[in-house]
Amino acid sequence: MTDPKTPAEALESVRKSRAAVAERLATGSLSYDLIYSALVAGMVAGWAAPRPWPIIVIGACTVGLALLARHWARRRGLWVSGVTPVRARWVAIGLGAVMVGLLMVAVALSRSGDQVPAILGLAAAAAAIAFAASRLWLKVFRRETGADL
C-alpha cells in the first residue's frame, strides 16, 4: 500500500473503502429486512389482542429488534444506527414517524371496539412499509457512501 500521489487517487481510496462497507451491509440484508418488517408489524398487530397483550407484544418486539440489530452488527462487523448517514437518516426518521402514526391508529381502533380485521390490515401495511423503507434506506446509504464525496 503506497500513499496516493494525487488528490484524485486519495479520493479514490476513500471511495473504495466506503464501497467495501456498502457491500458488507448489502450482504444478507433481505433476511434482516423480512425479520425487521415482521417485528414492526407485530407491534401494530399486538393491539388486536385484549389487554395486557398489546404491551407484552410491543415489549417482546422491541427486545426482538434490539437482538436483531445486535446479531446483525456482530455478523457484519459494523454498527450503523439508522441516523448515522446524513441523507439516509431521513428515510429512518420518515419510517419512524409513519410507524408512530400507525401505532396511534391501532391504539385508537383497539379502544373503539371489535376492530381486529382493521388492526391486522394496519399491521400488514406496517410490514409492507417497513420492508420498503428498509430497502430504500440501504439504497440511499449505498448511494451516499459509495458515490458522493
Add this chain to the structure above:
Amino acid sequence: MSASSGLDPLIHPVGRLQIFAVLSAVAEAEFSMVRDAVGVSDSVLSKHVKLLEDAGYLKVRKASSGGRQRTWLASTGKGKAAFAGHVAELTRLAGLAGVAP
C-alpha cells in the same frame, strides 16, 4: 502529493484516510472489518489506531462476544470534522488539478 496546510497530516497517509472512510459511514466498525476494508495487517492497523486514538480522532471499545474479545472502533466528533475537512480539501485540489492546463 504532499500534505499542505489544508490537509490534516494525521489522516493524510492512505491507510488512515481509508480507516476514516470506513468509520465515517458507520457508527462503529469491528477491528477485523476495518482491517479487511483497508487491506493491512493487524499490527499495522493497531499502530494507526493507537496514533489516532491518542490524537482524540477515534475511540476504541472492547467487548466480549461468543467467548472472545472484539475491538470496535468509532470516530469521534474531532475525527469526523478532521476527515470532512481533509476530504473537502482533497476535492478542491482534485478540482484544481482537473482544470489545470
